[in-house]
Amino acid sequence: xxxxxxxxxxxxxxxxxxxxxxxxVMLHVAGKPILSYVIEALAENGIRNxxxxxxxxxxxxxxxxxxxxxxxxxxxxxxQERQLGTAHALAHVRSVITDKFLVLPGDxxxxxxxxxxxxxxxxxxxxxxxxxxxxRYGAVxxxxxxxxxxxxxxxxxxxxxxxxxxxxxxxxxxxxxxxELDIPDVLNNMILQGNTISAQKTNGTWLxxxxxxxxxxxxxxxxxxxxxxxxxxxxxxVTIKGQVSVGEGTLIHAxxxxxxxxxxxxxxxxxxxxxxxxxxxxxxxxxxxxxxxIRNSIICNDVHIGAGCIIEDSIIxxxxxxxxxxIACSGEADVKIGDEYYGVNMGAIIGESCYLGNNxxxxxxxxxGNYSQVQSLKLITGRLNDRSLLV
Amino acid sequence: MxxxxxxxxxxxxxxxxxxxxxxxxxxxxxxxxxxxxxxxxDLYKDAIRVKALSKIAPQIPGTIGIGHTxxxxxxxxxxLNAHPHCDCDNNIAVVHNGVINNFxxxxxxLTAEGHNFTSETDTEIIPHLIEKxxxxxLEQAVECALRDIDGxxxxxxxxxxxxxxxxxxxxxxxxxxxxxREYFIASDIPALLDYxxxxxxxxxxxxxxxxxxxxxxxxxxxxVLIKEEKISWTINDARKSGYEHFMIKEIHEQPKxxxxxxxxxxxxxxxxxxxxxxxxxxxxxxxxxxxxxxHAAMVGKYLVQDLLGIPARVEIASEFSYYREPLAATVAxxxxxxxxxxxxxxxxxxxxxxxxxxMVITNVLGSSAARISDDKLYTRAGPEIxxxxxxxxxxxxxVLYWLMMSYSxxxxxxxxxxxxGLRQMPSKVxxxxxxxxxxxxxxxxxxxxxxxxxxxxxxxxxxxxEGALKLKEISYIHAEGYAAGELKHGxxxxxxxxxxxxxxxxxxxxYESMLTNIKxxxxxxxxxxxxxxxxxxxxxxIADFVISVPKVDAIFSPIVNVVALQLLAYYTAKERCCDIxxxxxxxxSVTVE
Numbered sequence: 005x006x007x008x009x010x011x012x013x014x015x016x017x018x019x020x021x022x023x024x025x026x027x028x029v030m031l032h033v034a035g036k037p038i039l040s041y042v043i044e045a046l047a048e049n050g051i052r053n054x055x056x057x058x059x060x061x062x063x064x065x066x067x068x069x070x071x072x073x074x075x076x077x078x079x080x081x082x083x084q085e086r087q088l089g090t091a092h093a094l095a096h097v098r099s100v101i102t103d104k105f106l107v108l109p110g111d112x113x114x115x116x117x118x119x120x121x122x123x124x125x126x127x128x129x130x131x132x133x134x135x136x137x138x139x140r141y142g143a144v145x146x147x148x149x150x151x152x153x154x155x156x157x158x159x160x161x162x163x164x165x166x167x168x169x170x171x172x173x174x175x176x177x178x179x180x181x182x183x184e185l186d187i188p189d190v191l192n193n194m195i196l197q198g199n200t201i202s203a204q205k206t207n208g209t210w211l212x213x214x215x216x217x218x219x220x221x222x223x224x225x226x227x228x229x230x231x232x233x234x235x236x237x238x239x240x241x242v243t244i245k246g247q248v249s250v251g252e253g254t255l256i257h258a259x260x261x262x263x264x265x266x267x268x269x270x271x272x273x274x275x276x277x278x279x280x281x282x283x284x285x286x287x288x289x290x291x292x293x294x295x296x297x298i299r300n301s302i303i304c305n306d307v308h309i310g311a312g313c314i315i316e317d318s319i320i321x322x323x324x325x326x327x328x329x330x331i332a333c334s335g336e337a338d339v340k341i342g343d344e345y346y347g348v349n350m351g352a353i354i355g356e357s358c359y360l361g362n363n364x365x366x367x368x369x370x371x372x373g374n375y376s377q378v379q380s381l382k383l384i385t386g387r388l389n390d391r392s393l394l395v
Numbered sequence: 396m397x398x399x400x401x402x403x404x405x406x407x408x409x410x411x412x413x414x415x416x417x418x419x420x421x422x423x424x425x426x427x428x429x430x431x432x433x434x435x436x437d438l439y440k441d442a443i444r445v446k447a448l449s450k451i452a453p454q455i456p457g458t459i460g461i462g463h464t465x466x467x468x469x470x471x472x473x474x475l476n477a478h479p480h481c482d483c484d485n486n487i488a489v490v491h492n493g494v495i496n497n498f499x500x501x502x503x504x505l506t507a508e509g510h511n512f513t514s515e516t517d518t519e520i521i522p523h524l525i526e527k528x529x530x531x532x533l534e535q536a537v538e539c540a541l542r543d544i545d546g547x548x549x550x551x552x553x554x555x556x557x558x559x560x561x562x563x564x565x566x567x568x569x570x571x572x573x574x575x576r577e578y579f580i581a582s583d584i585p586a587l588l589d590y591x592x593x594x595x596x597x598x599x600x601x602x603x604x605x606x607x608x609x610x611x612x613x614x615x616x617x618x619v620l621i622k623e624e625k626i627s628w629t630i631n632d633a634r635k636s637g638y639e640h641f642m643i644k645e646i647h648e649q650p651k652x653x654x655x656x657x658x659x660x661x662x663x664x665x666x667x668x669x670x671x672x673x674x675x676x677x678x679x680x681x682x683x684x685x686x687x688x689x690h691a692a693m694v695g696k697y698l699v700q701d702l703l704g705i706p707a708r709v710e711i712a713s714e715f716s717y718y719r720e721p722l723a724a725t726v727a728x729x730x731x732x733x734x735x736x737x738x739x740x741x742x743x744x745x746x747x748x749x750x751x752x753x754m755v756i757t758n759v760l761g762s763s764a765a766r767i768s769d770d771k772l773y774t775r776a777g778p779e780i781x782x783x784x785x786x787x788x789x790x791x792x793x794v795l796y797w798l799m800m801s802y803s804x805x806x807x808x809x810x811x812x813x814x815x816g817l818r819q820m821p822s823k824v825x826x827x828x829x830x831x832x833x834x835x836x837x838x839x840x841x842x843x844x845x846x847x848x849x850x851x852x853x854x855x856x857x858x859x860x861e862g863a864l865k866l867k868e869i870s871y872i873h874a875e876g877y878a879a880g881e882l883k884h885g886x887x888x889x890x891x892x893x894x895x896x897x898x899x900x901x902x903x904x905x906y907e908s909m910l911t912n913i914k915x916x917x918x919x920x921x922x923x924x925x926x927x928x929x930x931x932x933x934x935x936x937i938a939d940f941v942i943s944v945p946k947v948d949a950i951f952s953p954i955v956n957v958v959a960l961q962l963l964a965y966y967t968a969k970e971r972c973c974d975i976x977x978x979x980x981x982x983x984s985v986t987v988e
Contacts, residue, residue, distance in 0.1 A: 025829045058637070063828065067647045070636035081637035253658045271658035289654050289818060305654070306822040308815060323822025325815070357822055357945070375826075375945075 005104050005123045005172065008051045011093050012039055012110035013059030013084040018341050019216055021355035021373045021390060022321060026064045029110035031219060032304055034226040034285045035267045037068060038213065039110045041226070043075050046108075048116035049123045052077045055100055056110070057093045059084040090169075091190050092183040101175050107187070109169040111213065113222055118208030119170065128177065129202045130154075130191065131170040133210050140214070141166035142188050144203060151201040154188040165203075168210050215341055216371070217350045220317060223302055224283040227265035236268075242275075251288065269305070287322065300334075301351065310362070318351035318366075321374070326354075327362040337369025340387065355390065397478070398422035398464045399490040399569070400586065401551040401560050403605055404577020408432075408460035411590070413449040415579065416462045418586040420445055421780055422492075423466020424977060426477035430488035431457035432553045438488065440477040459558060461551045461580075463490040469498070470515030479553075480519040482526035483511050486555045487533075489525070491518040492582060493548035493567040494737075501543060517546070525552060534604050537561045538616075541602070547737065549597075551580055563602045566763060568735050571595040571603070571610060573623060578605050583759070584626055585778040592626050596761045624761075640975045642781035642869070646961050647828060650821040652786045653954075655775040656793040657818060677726050680707045681751070683715055683742050684730040687784040687864060691791040692730050693857035694953050698795055701950070702803035713738040716745055729755045732779065732787040734762025743767055756794050758787050772798070781976050783869050785961045788861065789824075792954055816948035826945045827958045831966075834959065837924060837942055838966030841895060847872055848886065848896045848921075849960075850879040850912060852905035858953045859899055862960035869978050870968035879905075879912040890919040897963075899956050900927040900934060903949035913937055926956055 016028030023031070029039035046054060054077050058065045062083060072079030082096045094107065104127055108114070122131045130151060132144045143158045144151055144165045154167055167188060180194050191201050211222055232247040236254030246264025250256065254268055257275030266280050269288035274280070278292050281299035286292070290303055293311040301318045303309070309320075310328035317334040320326070332352040338345045352366035355373050361380035372378070373390035382394050398419025402408045412429045427448055428440020437455045441448055445464055463478035470476040479488040495501075498517035501524070506512065510523045524540035525533070533554050541548075547566035562569060562580055572579035572587035572594055579587045584594060595610065597603060601619060603612040612619045638644040680699050684692040692709045699707035710718075712729070727746050731739045734757035743764060746753050755768040758776050765771040774790035796817060803810060841847060847866060851859035856878045863876035877886060879898070890896070896916045900909045913923055914937065925938035928946045935941050942963070944955040968975050 025825075056637075061829075062637075063647055063831070066637040066644075067651070071634045072636075079636070271654070289657060289821065291818065306819060308818065323819060323825070325819065357819075357826060 005051060005106055005125075007053045007055070007102060007104070008046050008106040008108060009055045009057060009094065009097050009101070010039070010042055010046075010108050010110045011057050011090060011169075012065055013057050013062075013087050013093055014111060015060040015087065016111065016213075018214060021371065022216055022219075022319070022353070024374050024390060025061060025356065027058075027060045027062075028213065030061075030064045030068065031111075031213065032285070032287065032302060033113065033219060033222045034230065035269055035287065038113055038222075039065070039069070040075070041113050041115065042108055042110055043069070043072070043077060043079075045114050045116045045119055046106075047076045049119055051106065051123060054079050055082055055097050056080070057082050057084050057096055059087050059093075088183065089185060090187045091181050091185040094187065095178070095181050095183050098175070098178045101178075104172065104174050107169075107171040107173060112169065113209060113211040113213075113226070114168075114170075115209045118168075118206050118210055120208070122170065122172065122204050122206065125172045125204050126202065127172045127174045128191075128194070128199070129172040129204055131168045131206055132165045132203050133168050133206050134164050135166050136164070138162075138164055138166050140212075143167075146203055149202060151191065151195060151203050153195070154192055156186075156188060165205070168206070215339075215346065215348075216319060216353050217317075217339075217348050219302060219319060220283075220300060220350070223285055224300065227267060227283050227285060230265055230267060232264060235270075236272075239276075246282070248280075257294075293328070304356070316351045317349065319353045321354060321356035321358075323357040324354055324360070325358075326360045327364075327380070329363045330360050330366070331364075332366040332370070333368065335368030337367070339369045339371070352384065360384075397466055397492040398582045398586070399478075399492050399549060399551055399580070400462045400582075401460070401490075401553075401562070401580035401605075402577070403459045403558070403560050404574060404607060405458055406577065408457055409452070409455055410449075411579070412460050412462035413445060413452075414589065415581055415586045416445045416464050417449075418780075419464050419582055420977065421782055422582060423464055425465055425467050425472035426474070427462070427464040428477045428479055429455075429460055429462040430479040430481075430490075430553060431455040432459040432488075432555065432557070433457045434556055436481065436485055436488045436553065436555045438479060438481065438485070440479065441474045442472045442477060459553065459560065461488060461490045461553050461560070463492075468494060469517045475514045476516050478516075478518060480514060480516065480522050482522040484526070487522045487525050487529070488553045489518065489522045489550055491521055491548055491550045492569075493546060493550075493565075495520065495544055495546035495548070497545040520544075521548075521550060522552070529554075533557055533559065533561050534602060534613075537563060538602055541565075549582065558606060560605045561602065562597065562605065563600075564597045565599050566737070566740055568759075568763065569597045571597065571605070573610075576607050578607075578610065580605070583778075585780070588626070594624050594626055595621055596624070598766070599763070626760075639969075640781065640965075642783055642785060642961075642975050643965055645779055645781050645786045646958065646965065648777070649786050649789050649958060650825045650828070652776050652790050653793055653824060654821040656790060656797065657821070659775060660797045677703075677705060679705055679725075681727040681746075682707060682709045682730065683712045683727060683739070683746075684709075685712045685736055685738055687788045687861060688730040688732060688791060690857040690861040690864070691788055691795065692728075693860070694792055694854055695728065695730070695795040695799070697854040698799040698950075702799040702805055704804045712736070712742040715742050725751060727751050727753050729753055729764065729768065730757075730791055731755065731762075731764050732758045732774075732776075732784060732791075734759040734764035736764075739764055740767070756791060758790065782978055783865055783961075783964070783975075785865075788957065789954055792957075793820075796951070813948060813950065816951055819947070820951060820954055823945045823947050823951075823955050824958050827955050827962070830943070830959075831962060834942065834962045835966045837940060838963055839970055840940070841866075841872070841924075841963065841967045842870070842970035844893060844895055845873060846889065846894045847874045848882070848890075848894060849874065849876040849899065850882055850896060850916075851876075851899035852879045852909055852912075853901065853903060854950065854953055855899045855901050855905070855956060858956045858960065859897075861957055862897065862899070862964070865961055865964035866967060869964055869975050870971050870973055871978075872967065872971075879909055882912065883915060887915075887919060890916060890921040892920045892922065895922045895924055897924045897926060897960075898938070899960075900925055900931075901949045901952040901956075902928055902931075902946075903952075910934075910937070926959055928952075 251270035260275035287305035304322035426442035528539035549567035776790035860876035
């Protein structure tokens with residue numbers, strides 16, 4: 005297998021406000037977009053010819069990955085203007101496919117081991133994985149190592165093996181694609197017509213992001229695999245425990261206390277006297293002022309965090325300015341996504357380029373829309389729309 | 396202004412020459428050609444683009460060759476005037492970038508001596524001079540020929556039956572790329588990045604001889620020590636990576652360019668070497684530039700006055716040499732993207748002659764301007780391929796902010812507020828880009844008009860000029876930038892409901908006056924497109940259309956405003972189906988006066 009198609013056109017509506025300006029594949033986990041883990045997994049398995057199907061906010065993908073050279077791969081882009089389903093996306097790549105190829109979702113976190121064996125699978129094949137709760141996925145019913153049927157979101161537990169959305173095809177597949185369908189429907193039709201789709205099982209990582217707080221658990225899992233290194237400047241009196249990675253040009257000021265796993269990007273200014281606790285990732289060009297404590301959180305690029313802030317189990321999207329003594333403590337919360345409520349333990353999610361004044365407090369589960377402004381001494385509860393003004 | 400390339404090694408030269416030439420087309424593209432060496436010289440050239448020529452050219456075998464892509468100065472674009480040019484017997488072929496001032500006299504002299512000329516170019520005298528001096532040593536003949544020449548040049552010469560290339564430069568760029576028993580020559584680095592990351596810079600008056608065994612460089616007959624440098628640019632930087640044009644790709648690179656500039660500023664030691672230039676006793680500053688860089692310089696003028704509290708004078712480099720009055724400043728800042736613009740180089744020489752300290756801000760490492768100035772600051776824009784300057788302009792602005800804020804004489808409260816604001820700029824610019832859809836709508840509207848005015852005040856006056864320049868150079872719509880207060884002194888006569896006016900508004904001490912100007916324009920029936928901070932309801936109520944940009948400290952408003960205007964120009968040109976990366980009659984860096 006030498007060629008791979010990654011589906012990266014989707015929006016991820018349930019992940020708003022984080023996906024208002026970027027596609028789901030560009031959400032950051034441990035300092036990098038989810039898509040970059042998929043591309044790295046392919047490159048490590050020797051697949052360097054990559055076709056990215058982009059659509060929603062495609063510029064964000066183009067700007068980050070370019071022609072792929074920095075990632076050791078060659079990327080060609082195909083645009084899917086309207087996202088009508090995975091088979092529709094696949095139909096777009098017909099002209100650039102040579103022979104056998106892999107298809108992967110760009111928004112699921114995988115590692116090289118996940119697909120190590122599958123890259124040499126004989127098409128047509130689907131990669132499956134055992135999960136505890138198949139109700140969210142496509143359950144795969146097997147028949148002697150081949151797929152008998154794929155049932156989307158099964159009501160009853162028909163099988164614990166689910167479809168990872170990773171496939172091996174030959175260009176023969178294009179004869180079966182009906183654009184209004186998803187790929188599993190296409191496969192079911194092929195099986196009905198007497199074709200064989202083999203199934204291969206993986207024990208490697210395969211993780212999905214459905215709701216914003218899932219990013220925190222993914223962040224935690226990925227961070228536990230990193231190795232520490234210090235590309236920046238560490239002043240005297242800084243304590244570092246566990247695996248901590250510090251990017252080039254970053255300055256960690258005296259008396260800061262860093263407990264890994266922690267990833268800090270390039271050109272940041274941290275401290276003095278800042279505590280970064282386990283499973284925290286910090287982007288590029290971030291300032292964290294004295295006496296702030298951050299734990300199990302994702303802080304994106306260009307964020308300014310004032311003095312004496314406490315941030316737990318939270319996501320701060322890029323470009324936010326947070327003044328002194330902002331508190332986002334973790335706790336039980338009922339968070340509404342669409343029409344449903346979910347009981348989760350989390351801090352707050354702050355959309356991009358928000359301004360939070362001094363001494364603001366976010367209740368657990370608070371979600372602040374992009375470009376919002378919150379005046380000093382305000383309590384943030386529930387959900388604020390984009391461009392809200394809390395005075 | 397042209398691009399030249401050369402190759403010597405073990406591979407077939409022709410495909411390499413065409414590939415490298417296609418990457419130099421930003422330097423000019425009205426005609427092109429190649430010459431392949433061997434027992435004889437095989438020449439192929441025409442007045443068409445590189446891609447077209449490479450399709451129709453016959454396969455000429457040979458592992459040594461030279462190539463040229465032209466921006467006409469002497470003689471119209473046609474096949475005879477295209478390079479390479481040869482001597483009378485077609486034994487010597489030369490490609491040349493530059494201008495020879497005394498070519499008329501030399502040509503008459505050579506004609507009298509019996510040489511036959513076939514073109515109208517100044518270049519053609521070079522192969523004939525080499526022919527005249529050739530006694531068995533090509534390098535010596537080139538050296539003698541160049542002694543007769545008064546002008547600027549970067550040349551590559553090739554002779555039938557000789558497995559060597561001879562290169563030389565004076566006031567025009569030339570780099571040598573080093574491979575494994577093969578060498579590449581080009582006017583700039585990006586053209587060669589597909590082949591190597593090891594480079595040798597040629598200095599003025601150097602003459603080099605290149606064979607597959609190595610390079611020998613001499614200056615005034617004395618051998619020079621060769622310094623090889625590794626370049627960290629990647630090919631990625633010079634590819635379109637999924638975008639339709641280089642211009643839009645480069646517009647989108649701006650958040651990263653700004654972030655990189657900020658990063659470098661942070662990690663840099665206090666600006667060593669610049670102290671002397673911006674020392675506290677500096678009483679006035681002179682800033683010189685051309686084109687878009689001149690608009691950056693004008694923003695710089697406001698910054699110098701506002702942040703350093705000293706007077707500043709901004710001049711167009713090509714006009715500067717005509718001023719007879721003594722210089723008012725002891726310090727000059729020169730801004731040039733390419734570092735090769737002929738007018739700029741001439742100006743730097745004049746300034747240095749009168750004892751002025753010169754600091755250059757340029758995007759090209761090791762460029763001529765960087766080498767001849769007292770001090771230099773590099774913008775971190777990476778290679779800019781699109782002829783219309785975008786990211787190099789914002790990178791210049793960032794360096795100016797950095798410089799002036801580093802030496803600012805403003806109080807600590809204002810400075811810390813500005814520092815916080817500056818670090819938010821990558822995200823603010825990203826917000827402008829994320830709002831692209833909205834700009835496309837306005838571009839569609841604008842594309843239906845033939846005349847457009849831009850107006851601004853204060854620090855955004857230069858942005859009105861830059862916005863107009865962007866629009867006219869790529870969409871061919873007649874666009875004029877004005878200081879908002881000047882519109883009533885004449886240009887009002889041109890206003891009608893067919894002349895949209897784009898008003899750039901900042902929330903600073905110019906705001907009230909701008910409102911008045913907008914009302915004046917509206918009263919003449921011209922549609923108003925206002926570029927204003929988001930949530931400005933006053934503007935919303937009086938303008939016909941509003942382009943919103945994110946709220947920033949007014950001193951940084953030129954950055955978000957110019958990015959919005961770049962997008963507006965790009966999409967307007969796209970709407971009008973223009974050749975955006977290669978606008979007619981233009982070239983990227985202009986090495987002629």
